[in-house]
Amino acid sequence: MAMKLDDAAMKDFTAEIAEWIEAFDQIVAADSGQGAEVLEALRKRASESGVAAAGTLTTPYCNTILTRNEVPYPGDRSLERRVEALLRWNAMAMVHKQNKQDAGIGGHISTYSSLATLLEVGFNHFFHGSYGEQPGDFIYFQGHASPGVYARAFLEGRFDESRLKNFRHELRGEPGLSSYPHPWLMPDFWNFPTVSMGIGPLNAIYQARFMRYLENRKLIEKTDRKVWAFIGDGETDEVDTLGAISLGAREKLDNLIFVVNCNLQRLDGPVRGNKRIIDELEGVFRGAGWNVIKVIWGSDWDALFAADKSGLLLKRMDECVDGDFQTFKAKDGAYLRKEFFGKYPELLELVKDYTDEQLGLLHRGGHDPAKVYNAYKQAVEHKGGPTVILAKTVKGYGLGSAQARNATHSEKKLADDALAAFVKRFDIPIPEQAAKDGAFYRPEQSSPEIAYMQARRKELGGYLPVRQTPKLSLRAPEFKAPSLEFFKAWTDGSKGRTISTTMGFVNLLNALMKDPAVGKWVVPIVPDEGRTFGLESSIRQVGIYAPEGQKYSPHDADMLLYYREDKDGQILEEGITEAGSMASFTAAGTAYSNYGVPSIPFYMYYSMFGFQRIGDMVWAFADSRGKGFLMGGTAGRTTMLGEGLQHQDGHSIVLASTVPTCRTYDPAFVYELAVVVQDGIKRMYEGGEDAFYYITMYNEDYVQIPMPEGVAEGVVKGMYKIKPALKGEAALQLFGSGPILNEVLKAQEILSEKYKIEADVWSVTSYVEVRREALSVERWNRLHPAEAEKKSYLETLMDGTKGPIIAASDYMRSVPDSLAPWLDSRLVSLGTDGFGRSDNREHLRTHFEVSAAAIVGATLSRLVREGSFKAKDAQKAMKELGLNSEAKDPARA
DSSP states (O other): OOOOOOOHHHHHHHHHHHHHHHHHHHHHHOHHHHHHHHHHHHHHHHHHTTOOOOOOOOOOOOSSGGGGGGOOOOHHHHHHHHHHHHHHHHHHHHHHHHHHHHHOOOSSHHHHHHHHHHHHHHHHHHSSSETTTOOOOOOEOOOOGGGHHHHHEEEEEESSHHHHHTTTTTSSSOOBBSSOTTTTTTTTOOOOOOSTTTHHHHHHHHHHHHHHHHHTTSOOOOOOOOEEEEEEEEGGSHHHTTHHHHHHHHHOOOOOOEEEESSOOOSBBSSSSSSSSHHHHHHHHHHHEEEEEOBBBBBHHHHHHHHOOOHHHHHHHHOHHHHHHHHHHHSSSHHHHHHHGGGGGGHHHEEEEESSSHHOOEEEEEGGGGHHHHHHHHHHOOSOOOOOEEOOOOTTOOOOOGOOGGGGGGGOOOOOOHHHHHHHHHTTOOOHHHHTTTTTOOOTTHHHHHHHHHHHHHHHHHHHHHOOOOOOSSTTOOOOOOGGGGGHHHHHHTEEEEEEEHHHHHHHHHHHHHOOOTTOOOEEHHHHHHTTOOOOOHHHHEEOTTTTTOOOOOOTSSSSSSEEEEOOOOOOOOOOOOHHHHHHHHHHHHHHHHSOOOOOOEEEEGGGGHHHHHHHHHHHHHTTTTTOEEEEEESSSSSTOOTTTOOOOOOOOHHHHHHHHHHHOOOOSSHHHHHHHHHHHIIIISOOOOOEEEEEEOOEEOOOOOTTTTTTTHHHHHHHHHHEOHHHHHHHHEEEETTTHHHHHHHHHHHHHHHHHOOEEEOOSOOHHHHHHHHHHHHHHHHHSSOOOOOOOHHHHHHTTTTTTEEEEESTTTHTTTTTGGGGGGGEOOOOOOOOSSHHHHHHHHTOOOOOHHHHHHHHHHHHTTSSSHHHHHHHHHHHHHOTTTTTTTTTO
């Protein structure tokens, strides 16, 4: 128990503490770095002495960079202020005009109004369009601020006025502007889709890491290129935003800078009304090892802080929560004087010479170019880890009565008096009526403002954002996809050995990585299941990427296939994170545009944990025009025995089919998989097609048959006849895919041998692709009624065939059902609707009614309905086949 000091001793102790503080202040004044070293040494000594030194992850509620440590602002403040005013006006006018003329069309003006200074300091002094011949910085823009980015492109002359008039009008016969950053819709402008909250920050982290990966593998040159991510403070509630920040510190990504726009408001109200979001984020990021820079107060607060010798001003700030700060900005200077300064007489004395108007105009740090510049400068110069800048701003800054109010996010247009006030405040030289109409304003290109803008961008290497879309890679102009002959070892079958399609793929992947033409571009990505997928040999062959190399000796170092990490390792082993792995897939799959590198990502994962877990990111990947292969391992609801409900996948194909650029395949044999991979590489990287592939892989071992003659085209198109009727003419058609094709082939034999019914068997490698082609032909016929009807691929294949069609897969019945419109009433679908179970494949397939016996039973039942088989014989067959007619429906079991 600590001894209580008497008054005299306490007085001496207090004086001693003051001397320590004075000595420390002298050290800091001479060299702040030495001050940090002294502090760290004292903490270490306290720990060694058994003294529990209270640590903190937050610092006082003021700017991180002290005024005395700031450097002068290098730009022309007057011209930059003028440019920013014009940007604010045109961004606001764009949304206002559109909603005035087309009510409800939407758009946002408040986010950019809070973000404008943060962006402009970057555009004028930090955002590089290029580094010599190398690509420039990557910027993940806050999605709701898109009008401001469009306004800048307008002032730069990249857009004409008609583009701004067509904001959110993309179907009017002339070029428009998409609502948010969408590379699919504006392929020469936007790089990254960011408006779906959390996706931008997560992708930015893995983009920065992938940049280092490419550098360490010597696939691109090292530059000072940065990845900037502009994030809303409300966006940090999204798990994806903060979920991977430890990676940034762990891998020392000093090429990564987060700028959190702390306007203290989310969509409907305060982010943390009863707390301070800046304190919270400081603790989170500092705890994760990031360099944190707070930009809270503008330069006009400096004199007040300097005059306050007692620290009472900072104490008063620490007493306030964000709900208070929001109210202070929503009200006027008189309110601020009374409610903030008025709590303590000393603070009222501090501002006695300030008018209410001056108090109302005191800036937050995010609106002060000098404060922002110094933060950015320290961020780009920081080494050894990522930086986050927490910049305090006002949502709706400059929008009059809308400023800092809960409803400001939903403001789409301003009243006439608010427009007049805006024009006056920012000195926009347009007539009153034009202001009310929201007229755009752009000075002549020769004006000082525009000339300054252009000069700054030229100095920094060109315009941003801009997206390059080279057909051929900048770094692989002679890129050629391997021919199908390259895959002969897989198209020739397994020579009687039983292997899974997963193992066949892994062997194929190893061969691709060894290929001198394309091997170095292959990027294997796996969450934490490398050994499950059989990647031991790959790990030994090319290594797992580790930016610091392998600093330990693995326990299996004496084995041939030991666990190898390397600085230039090729495999990205992400740990247990499908979202992080998908972010790496996105960085690699868009590298052809961002870096001029044709990297070919193969992301292998449990198919159950793919689209349903990271579907939003897959959609954004498609928006980004990403390329690559999603390999859904341990696929199917009955093929992955033992694992049960949460692991068995029967629906990923359904989810994949919703993504327009995703070519989805469910191969039964390795040769089918090989044909699809070869076709994919050729289409995406040689032909430049904006597509990506989802391919299922199964863990069931069976003999891989050689590829029949002439079926490669059918494999790619999605369907072909794999085995005609065994004895004579077919009376019906059997469709199969994945390992269930083997059950279909067994059913063909049972029908022929036991019931004297002949059937053709078709391998449907892609119900999705067959349906898409049929829909395309159907649309053409609908729009060309005066011309002869075309036939779809499916209709052509089925032309002349007889009997019902029984289709079975390891997926939901809606997968084969998707072909029903083109098959009249012939189709009977069997699938795995319902929750999975833990058991072996025999029992699972019996339960879900996709076994060979179930396929035979379904066939006989349908033939009874068509009058070509006797009902009593069918009922007898059901018993012989071991089918329980009264079993509970597996879709609801």
